[in-house]
Amino acid sequence: MSDAYYIHLTERLRELINDLDACEEGRLPAERTLAEHFRTTRVTLRQALAHLEGEGRIHRSNRRGWFVSPPPLDYDPTRDAGFNDYVKAQGRRPRTEVLLTDTRPHRPAAEALGLSTDQTFFHIRRRRFVDDRAVLSESLWVVPERAPGLLEGDYVSHSLWGQLRGRWGLTLAHRSLRLYSEALRAQEAEELGVAAGTAGLSVRRTIFDARRRPVEYDEEHWLHHALCITVDLENTS
Amino acid sequence: MSDAYYIHLTERLRELINDLDACEEGRLPAERTLAEHFRTTRVTLRQALAHLEGEGRIHRSNRRGWFVSPPPLDYDPTRDAGFNDYVKAQGRRPRTEVLLTDTRPHRPAAEALGLSTDQTFFHIRRRRFVDDRAVLSESLWVVPERAPGLLEGDYVSHSLWGQLRGRWGLTLAHRSLRLYSEALRAQEAEELGVAAGTAGLSVRRTIFDARRRPVEYDEEHWLHHALCITVDLENTS
């Protein structure tokens, strides 16, 4: 079976990671130190580290080191609970940074919502953290007619969907989701503090209200092991 | 920006892949050939190949070579259209292999469905192909009381869910889904003809009927870039 040395190495590292996790030490020793300790080269060691990264056990922070990964976040993209709420509900610490807001046309949003390509949107781009680790970069485009004055409101500390319901009485009735494993592109990767090409999960959502009027389109880019998607459905024949 | 040579190399390879795809040539030249052609080493070349693999552009077949990847399959885990139907609907060629059937208890299934751990299930393990490439390894456990005689039926060429509806009049009313990026373990990896640790997507489903009686639990392991998950929801408040 496990003829390859790096498989054995991976198991040894797994033990090390468990130990570190047990004593709440989040960081692994330097690659050179580990390679010397296991009497191998950095190349082979990095192969094992990459393997564990693929399993979601550890992650890297650009030129800072390797860190033990926390358990994934449970996330239901069909519920409109605010990010802050469900992160806190899982005993984790949420944070949100708004990177950009503007008002302009956006072709993919228009196409997804079935609007003309010169339709303008309220656009919000933000970055979200769990326990101070950036795990999500998202952009959302809201149809201004559905939520006039949105960008003047406090759209960060309160749930956006909660506001759409509360302030504008919208029912988010029809939703379309698309999930896809991707490699993070330069911009998202930079925002999440990882190398371009790191594995990610892309979530795109298109939302209409009860009268089938277009409400919102958004694109999320998650660090792929940061979340576990759960969906509960009733009566969808 | 792209100081690293392997980034440049990745772009060159991307062009090559497009060319190959255009002339319907699915296979890339050997690593040694490519390395020589781009005047670099296999190590660096493999780094670029791994990058493209992460993007889902190419995939490898154990010691046979690198191949251009087909576009992902659209898949809606909330619909009970049969695998064969929606693969064909997308102009692809489906195939299913039953690897194993038996009848015995299974703890995870029992727990997910809220049954006692000594509950027995009809268990089917199978492997599914798209255009002769194995993309999915799945195991499903059906509560025998819901579908007596299931294993005697032709559960391969017809949709399983179609049978549950047609032969036993079941409505698959309540479903719970769980999606998670994973590294394929030895067994699934072998069944899919890839190396252990290859990126995969795990889908677990728990299904109850209209009377909230447990019907089925299943675990799917997909090659992660083989599919794009789409979900359409109505009126889920």
Add this chain to the structure above:
DNA sequence: CCATACTCTTGGTATATACCAGGCAGGTGG
């Protein structure tokens, strides 16, 4: 004619080594 054995090709694993570039802390000068 078929099965077996050989051999070539392919990717997979591994060592040894070098230099680059960004994070970060500690020192230094204004």
Add this chain to the structure above:
DNA sequence: CCACCTGCCTGGTATATACCAAGAGTATGG
């Protein structure tokens, strides 16, 4: 006291090379 600079530490990229193991086709012998 603060801003900048310097240098060390880290992971990131790259070369050169070797041998292993499984796939695949070919030659060979019954």
